[in-house]
Amino acid sequence: MKNKIKRLSVSDLDCGANTKKIKSFKKAEQKAKSSEEYRCLAAAIINELNDKEWGKLIFKRAEEKASSSEDYQDLASSVIYHLKNEEWAKALYKKAEEKAKYFKNYLSLAGSVIDHLEDKEWGKFLFKKAEEKAEVYLEYLVLGFRIISILHDKGWGRSSFEKAEKKAENTDNYRYLAESVINHLDDKAWGKVLFKKAEEKAEVRMCYLKLAASVIDSIQDKEWAETLYKKFEEKAKRSDEYRNLAESIIDKFKDKERATVLYKKAEEKAEDSRDYELLAASVIDSIQDKEWAEALYKKVEEKTKNCYDYLYLLDCFTIYKLQNEERAKYLFKKAEEMAENSFDYRNLADFADELKYNDWAEPLYKKAEEVTKNSNNYRDLADSVIDKFQDKEWAKSLYNKAEEKVEITYDYINLANSLIDKLKDKEWAMALYKNAEEMAEDSGDYQYLAESVIDSLKDKKWTKSLYKKAEEKAENSGNYQYLANSLIEKLEDKKWAKSLYKKAEDIAENSTDYRDIADSVIDKFQDKEWAMALYKKAKEKAANSFDYRKLANSVIDKLKDKDWTKALYVKAEEKVENSFDYEFLADSLTEKLQDKEWAMALYKKAEEKAEDEDEEFKRIANSISLKLRDDELHITRLDRFLKKLFHRKIIALKRNFIKRLEQSDTIRQLIVTKSSFNIKDLSEPDIQLIKDAVAWLEEEIFDAMP
Numbered sequence: 001m002k003n004k005i006k007r008l009s010v011s012d013l014d015c016g017a018n019t020k021k022i023k024s025f026k027k028a029e030q031k032a033k034s035s036e037e038y039r040c041l042a043a044a045i046i047n048e049l050n051d052k053e054w055g056k057l058i059f060k061r062a063e064e065k066a067s068s069s070e071d072y073q074d075l076a077s078s079v080i081y082h083l084k085n086e087e088w089a090k091a092l093y094k095k096a097e098e099k100a101k102y103f104k105n106y107l108s109l110a111g112s113v114i115d116h117l118e119d120k121e122w123g124k125f126l127f128k129k130a131e132e133k134a135e136v137y138l139e140y141l142v143l144g145f146r147i148i149s150i151l152h153d154k155g156w157g158r159s160s161f162e163k164a165e166k167k168a169e170n171t172d173n174y175r176y177l178a179e180s181v182i183n184h185l186d187d188k189a190w191g192k193v194l195f196k197k198a199e200e201k202a203e204v205r206m207c208y209l210k211l212a213a214s215v216i217d218s219i220q221d222k223e224w225a226e227t228l229y230k231k232f233e234e235k236a237k238r239s240d241e242y243r244n245l246a247e248s249i250i251d252k253f254k255d256k257e258r259a260t261v262l263y264k265k266a267e268e269k270a271e272d273s274r275d276y277e278l279l280a281a282s283v284i285d286s287i288q289d290k291e292w293a294e295a296l297y298k299k300v301e302e303k304t305k306n307c308y309d310y311l312y313l314l315d316c317f318t319i320y321k322l323q324n325e326e327r328a329k330y331l332f333k334k335a336e337e338m339a340e341n342s343f344d345y346r347n348l349a350d351f352a353d354e355l356k357y358n359d360w361a362e363p364l365y366k367k368a369e370e371v372t373k374n375s376n377n378y379r380d381l382a383d384s385v386i387d388k389f390q391d392k393e394w395a396k397s398l399y400n401k402a403e404e405k406v407e408i409t410y411d412y413i414n415l416a417n418s419l420i421d422k423l424k425d426k427e428w429a430m431a432l433y434k435n436a437e438e439m440a441e442d443s444g445d446y447q448y449l450a451e452s453v454i455d456s457l458k459d460k461k462w463t464k465s466l467y468k469k470a471e472e473k474a475e476n477s478g479n480y481q482y483l484a485n486s487l488i489e490k491l492e493d494k495k496w497a498k499s500l501y502k503k504a505e506d507i508a509e510n511s512t513d514y515r516d517i518a519d520s521v522i523d524k525f526q527d528k529e530w531a532m533a534l535y536k537k538a539k540e541k542a543a544n545s546f547d548y549r550k551l552a553n554s555v556i557d558k559l560k561d562k563d564w565t566k567a568l569y570v571k572a573e574e575k576v577e578n579s580f581d582y583e584f585l586a587d588s589l590t591e592k593l594q595d596k597e598w599a600m601a602l603y604k605k606a607e608e609k610a611e612d613e614d615e616e617f618k619r620i621a622n623s624i625s626l627k628l629r630d631d632e633l634h635i636t637r638l639d640r641f642l643k644k645l646f647h648r649k650i651i652a653l654k655r656n657f658i659k660r661l662e663q664s665d666t667i668r669q670l671i672v673t674k675s676s677f678n679i680k681d682l683s684e685p686d687i688q689l690i691k692d693a694v695a696w697l698e699e700e701i702f703d704a705m706p
Contacts, residue, residue: 021048029058033557035071038062039078046082056083063092068594069105072096073112080116090117097126102596103139106130107146114150124151131160137173140164141180148184158185165194171207174198175214182218192219199228205235209248216252225252233262239275242266243282250286259287267296273303277316284322294322301331307344310335311351318355328355342368342377346384362389369398375411378402379418386422395422403432409445412436413452420456429456437466443479446470447486454490463491471500477513480504481520488524497524505534511547514538515554522558531558539568545581548572549588556592565592573602582606 025045032038042058045051059079066072076092079085093113100106110126113119127147134140144160147153161181168174178194181187195218198211212228215221229245236242246262249255263283270276280296283289297316304310314331316322332351339345345368352360365385372378382398385391402415416432419425433453440446450466453459467487474480484500487493501517508514518534521527535555542548552568555561572585586602589595 035062035065035067035075038065039075043078043082052083069096069099069109072099073109077112077116086117103130103133106133107143111146111150120151137164137167137169140167141177145180145184154185171198171201171203171211174201175211179214179218188219205232208232209244213248213252239266239269239271239279242269243279247282247286256287273300276300290322297322307335307338307340310338311347342372342381375402375405375407375415378405379415383418383422392423409436409439409441410448412439413449417452417456426457443470443473443475443483446473447483451486451490460491477504477508481516485520494524511538511541511543511551514541515551519554519558528559545572545575545577545585548575549585553588553592562593579606579609582609
């Protein structure tokens, strides 16, 4: 009998896993729309399934969808890496060259051609094309060190650096160029001349600090650096400036005594808890004075107002190993005293685990239970009790309390979902789903319930009856659309869904309704004729810039009709009413048509149209802050100061800030498009340009305060 039992082999397990992946990849293939999506999918198929034939087919689809130089270049690089197909890659690089318009296109392409095809002649030709397109300082700078590092042509690189010097406008331009000349050409004499020009151009005090550090690192001139440090110190006003100076003095001169004096000045200038926090951390890192750091953290504590602040303070003490056991428990207890809600107590319990306070977590959860008031909070708490303590009985009592507190249909549904997920209790969940059905009032209630029933119970019959009730309760075009989308996703019932899209069309009221239906018709049925008719109705109903812009976006995404798209964008511009309309329209033009010139014109109109310069500038500041989230720069304090700026000063600062950033074509385009990006993906000069511009902006903001 034993011999007849088939054992499950590793290969059987692999086969099962691959089957799931294949299904997942096929779904992804159906949903893919852009060249990038197809390219990434092909790479995943080759990496995870080792299926190069399928991957090759998907790469072909990516090529069909490619529309820009970047698309073709990225695809060529992937083809080289995954398929080792140089001939195909070369053809793709040719197409990338044909589509190239800007400096960055040719620059990036030159590097790829040399790196992947080892074709230096072609790469050299592309570098020349990039040189022809170069217009600003940063482009010549980047070109120079790329030519030196890739082609090892110092003569040509020097020529590019000389052009960069002619375009240099401020101290940061000259400083970075000096560093590049010294690092890449080993020309300290020229570098020194450039550093002199950087000093002459110094407009703000932060320039002196950065220039001093560069002078020491690049030409080892400590005497000159000392004069620059003194100039910075004479102009310093804020706590963070003295702190930065102390850190630099320690780093470059190893002078703890002088750094200590500067740290004391930083403490005198400290205004808020953040100043003290940063100063304490710096004092530990730079001069290893834990006693002073503890005193500074006590000043932070004086300004602490809630549970989270105390936990943050305790975290700082833990990181720097400042606390003794008594101090740590004191801070923890203070945090507990400040706790106000279930979330606070659960957060405390997690922290107790990290500190190895093994007996503290459960009592904190008990307190969380005492302050819990509604169904969702009881359910969340019960979920956590299962995850943290594996205590099913306690969790059941909490789920019971959650049921007692139910107020709306969604409470029943979410509670039932948790019961299945955490306790595998289908019977209790089914009872709750039935209660939800009795309480349901609108189409959305029935739809969410249907989705949960099919996901959790796999009961198609009940699910269909719930979808029918959802259809009966549908009141507007949106209800029918959401329901149709759900039917396709959960039951794969395209026939029923199509009838719902028809109903949605029959009662559509505005441009957005028709456009959304058209988008779904293309995505779900690939029916361009029906979609075209719907897009035309959307155009007839378009009433404002938003309607025309969103319709244009759909037309280019779904139909690839550039002429109609341009005509719709023109209508969108005609209907512009405010600064936001111009900005969003510029975003779309850059993303969808890559029309940089038109977008820039609209961006300038947005600036002119802005009624409240405070808010306009704040948006730019917040946007930059978001873009720099992966870097060490912290400019969130900008919000605090912007309200205090005079309107005229704001306008001048904004223009100068943007002008500084626009020295880079790459950053100029990012400003227009407000594209999200990882700062680590930028070139070194671009990163430095952003850092320097932000430093300048912060200093000017402080100086502008009344």
